[in-house]
Amino acid sequence: MTISRTSFRPSSAQAIDWGLRWLRAEPGASPSPATDNWFEFLASASQFRAEPRVRWFSWLCWLGAINGILALSGLMVWPDGSGIHMLIFLLVFWLTPLLVLIWTLLNAWWRKRSPWWRHWLCIEDDAVLAAWCAEQSLKAQALFAVAGLAWLWLMLLTRQLIFYWSTSLQSASARVDDLFGLLSLGILQVPEPLAISASQAGSITGWETALLNYSAYWAVWLTQVVVVWVLVPIAVAVLINRRVLNRRLAHWPRWNRELHQQFEQQRPQTLHFTSLTPEQPGTFTADDTDLETSALPPSVPVLAWQDPMPGKLPPGSVILGRGSLAEDEATIDRHTEQEEPVWVMAAHAVPTGDLADLITLSAGSHKEVNVLLCSSAEPGSERRNVERQSWQGFASAQELPVRLYWLEERSGGETPS
Numbered sequence: 001m002t003i004s005r006t007s008f009r010p011s012s013a014q015a016i017d018w019g020l021r022w023l024r025a026e027p028g029a030s031p032s033p034a035t036d037n038w039f040e041f042l043a044s045a046s047q048f049r050a051e052p053r054v055r056w057f058s059w060l061c062w063l064g065a066i067n068g069i070l071a072l073s074g075l076m077v078w079p080d081g082s083g084i085h086m087l088i089f090l091l092v093f094w095l096t097p098l099l100v101l102i103w104t105l106l107n108a109w110w111r112k113r114s115p116w117w118r119h120w121l122c123i124e125d126d127a128v129l130a131a132w133c134a135e136q137s138l139k140a141q142a143l144f145a146v147a148g149l150a151w152l153w154l155m156l157l158t159r160q161l162i163f164y165w166s167t168s169l170q171s172a173s174a175r176v177d178d179l180f181g182l183l184s185l186g187i188l189q190v191p192e193p194l195a196i197s198a199s200q201a202g203s204i205t206g207w208e209t210a211l212l213n214y215s216a217y218w219a220v221w222l223t224q225v226v227v228v229w230v231l232v233p234i235a236v237a238v239l240i241n242r243r244v245l246n247r248r249l250a251h252w253p254r255w256n257r258e259l260h261q262q263f264e265q266q267r268p269q270t271l272h273f274t275s276l277t278p279e280q281p282g283t284f285t286a287d288d289t290d291l292e293t294s295a296l297p298p299s300v301p302v303l304a305w306q307d308p309m310p311g312k313l314p315p316g317s318v319i320l321g322r323g324s325l326a327e328d329e330a331t332i333d334r335h336t337e338q339e340e341p342v343w344v345m346a347a348h349a350v351p352t353g354d355l356a357d358l359i360t361l362s363a364g365s366h367k368e369v370n371v372l373l374c375s376s377a378e379p380g381s382e383r384r385n386v387e388r389q390s391w392q393g394f395a396s397a398q399e400l401p402v403r404l405y406w407l408e409e410r411s412g413g414e415t416p417s
Contacts, residue, residue: 009039012242015249016132017054021045022262023124030266038250041263053121057136060117064140068147076161083162084152087176089222093148094183097141097230104141105237108134109244112255126255131245138241142234145226156219163218180221188224191217290379291388294372294405297342303332303362305345305355308374313344325354332362344407347375347387351394363401371395372407379406 010018022029022045031044071092075084107113112127115137122129155161180190191214253260296302296309301316320328341362363369373391377384388404395402 010043012132012135012245012249013054013058015039015042015252016128017050018042018045019128019252019256019259020054020122020124021048021050022259023122023256024048024051025262029262034266034268036267038253038263041266042252057121061136061139061143064143065147067140068144068149069151071144072148072151072155076155083164086163086218086222089163090179090183090225093145093222093226094229097145098233100141101138101230101233101237104134104137105241108241124256124258126252128245128248128252128255131241131248135238135241135245138234138238142231142238145230145234149223149226152219152223156215162215163222183225183229184221185228188221188228191221291373291404291406293408294370295408296344296372300342302342302344302372305343305349308344308346308349317344320358321355325357328354328358329361332358341369343369343371343402345371345373347373347377347384347391351391353398356394356398356400359400359402360398369400369402371402371404373404374407 019042022042025045025048029048031041031047035041035044072084075088075092104115107115108130112130114125114130114133118125118129118133121133152161184190248255253263296312297314299314301314301318304313304317304319306321307313307319318331320331343359343362359369359371371391373387375384375387377387391404394400395404
């Protein structure tokens with residue numbers, strides 16, 4: 001379905017709100033006047049009763065900021081005061097946001113599924129709602145990290161916390177050092193060993209002025225890690241998701257059957273048939289000469305249209321007509337070494353323009369292509385004559401460089417030259 005566009009384009013939140021109004025509209029509702037422009041059709045939903053659900057959900061992402069503050073406050077649990085274990089901090093503000101980010105984009109872009117809280121917004125679920133919900137989730141994840149960092153620096157400036165991690169296992173300590181180096185990506189500066197040892201000692205010796213000073217180094221490094229690993233990927237994902245959302249919004253009826261039906265039912269009847277010229281092109285007139293027969297080459301791979309002979313084609317044969325035209329064209333480009341390509345197809349198959357393009361492409365610089373037609377009709381029967389005339393007319397109308405043959409029932413023999 002082709003959806004016309006104009007310069008008018010609402011914001012994504014406005015378009016979602018209008019679309020949900022249409023989904024909640026009474027059966028038979030129609031805009032006045034009728035339009036074949038998708039966004040004008042959406043805008044006509046302003047005549048229906050509005051519900052502030054989309055506005056509420058647009059503000060729900062700020063709950064992420066509250067969660068960020070609560071998460072950091074939960075980490076400030078230390079026997080002798082307030083402190084943050086650096087490994088647990090990385091788990092909460094680096095690893096968990098990354099995993100949630102991947103899961104969000106996997107559901108929205110690939111599986112086209114919305115999160116669980118979408119049920120509070122709308123019963124319907126489609127690719128457009130999935131992309132819009134993903135945008136809200138990405139904003140919430142960014143606010144979670146930003147609020148956590150802001151609360152971290154507020155606590156640090158008011159001298160309310162230190163960082164620490166410690167272990168009695170030398171091998172574990174070396175692994176943690178390797179982890180810190182990996183997260184730095186060679187561009188972030190990890191605090192000096194003195195700061196590391198002071199932070200380790202903090203879990204044992206308690207509060208000291210030096211520990212508060214060294215914690216500033218760790219706060220800078222941890223902030224940079226969250227920015228590089230979390231905030232930058234989220235910003236990139238938001239920009240890409242916005243493009244995905246806008247593209248899906250322009251073709252929302254493709255993703256939602258109910259919207260498709262409502263849009264199509266109200267479109268004006270704009271299709272008219274007129275003669276461009278007073279003369280119509282002549283039709284193909286076939287003669288009574290039957291096609292010659294040819295056997296399937298036993299060892300030469302062929303190009304088959306929609307697998308007319310399952311399991312009986314020579315080794316290396318290529319099946320076309322199952323995917324897109326672009327995929328078939330790429331396949332033919334890799335199988336045009338034969339001097340005279342051989343096609344095998346069912347005589348009852350419907351010739352199409354795509355098939356004509358593929359046959360012409362397979363001919364390349366060759367003079368002709370051999371087309372072997374499989375038919376279950378008896379030779380000389382009316383059905384067989386109809387199939388022959390259909391393919392001869394198709395080859396003539398498309399000006400195809402082909403030679404048509406009936407495929408012999410038994411294998412063997414040579415391909416005619």
